[in-house]
Amino acid sequence: MTPVKHIVFDIGQVLIHYEPDAAFRELIPDAAERKWFFDNICTHEWNIEQDRGRKWADAEALLIADFPDREDHIRSFRKNWHMMITHSIDGSVTILRQLIADGHDVTMLTNFASDTLREAWERFPFLTESRGVTVSGDIGLIKPDKAIYDHHVAAFNLDPAATLFIDDSARNVAGAQEAGWQSVQFTGPEALKVDLNNLGIRV
Incomplete structure (x- = not known):
């Protein structure tokens, strides 16, 4: 791999x-x-x-x-x-920030309406701390369509085979795999730590 x-x-x-x-x-x-x-x-x-x-x-x-x-x-x-939007998932936010602090290349890819995503940015500043985000509502594409993964690769100059996607939806995880990415299905912060560690990414 x-x-x-x-x-x-x-x-x-x-x-x-x-x-x-x-x-x-x-x-x-x-x-x-x-x-x-x-x-x-x-x-x-x-x-x-x-x-x-x-x-x-x-x-x-x-x-x-x-x-x-x-x-x-x-x-x-x-x-x-x-x-x-009742609360942040704090364990995941800790992982996100640790990965960024450790120098990993972190971006976001989300199915979100343009206006509500901007509201979320104001409430949750950590959503603006990665290198950037692809917002489905901004570009007229949604997961799990392959086109949105390809768009994200092009926008952020990623190597698909070296890209790990983290999503709670099995369909979106499968979509990423079909686009040539690696991916894991999110079930909780502790499980995500295990998945990352198994891939050699220490958090």
């Missing part, structure tokens, strides 16, 4: 905790109704298109046309987005 020269972090569920349910517990107190709302209205598939670059106003209009009685809840998804 090629020695790792570049380390690329995902952001959501690796460095910061993302929980849409947290923003709707007061708006929709019944857990079953909240689940229905996320399964049928503000779905993952709907939200990922904002990560691809669709404007929030357009996204909201699409849903309001079909669910006019849910307009307030639909608009609350973006309005209360800040409540969905």
Whole structure:
């Protein structure tokens, strides 16, 4: 296996905790109704298109046309987005900062809407401490499409075979491997330490 020269972090569920349910517990107190709302209205598939670059106003209009009685809840998804990021994953942040301090080449690659990523930067300064970040909403590409990995390689002059990707999503990990990268699925900071140590990267 090629020695790792570049380390690329995902952001959501690796460095910061993302929980849409947290923003709707007061708006929709019944857990079953909240689940229905996320399964049928503000779905993952709907939200990922904002990560691809669709404007929030357009996204909201699409849903309001079909669910006019849910307009307030639909608009609350973006309005209360800040409540969905409940905390940083401190063990991962410690690893990130240690890798940077030790001189490793660290960047980030994330599925994130452009505007909400900027909000996250303001709340969590460590998200700006790597060499740079590829934001899906900025370039109109999303993981696990091979094109976004290739874009990141070109943008940061990486050697794919020497690049390690860390992501919580099995699909995104597989996408990185198909693009010629090394990758590990994030399950927690302690497991990540083991994965890095197994690759000869001490943290």
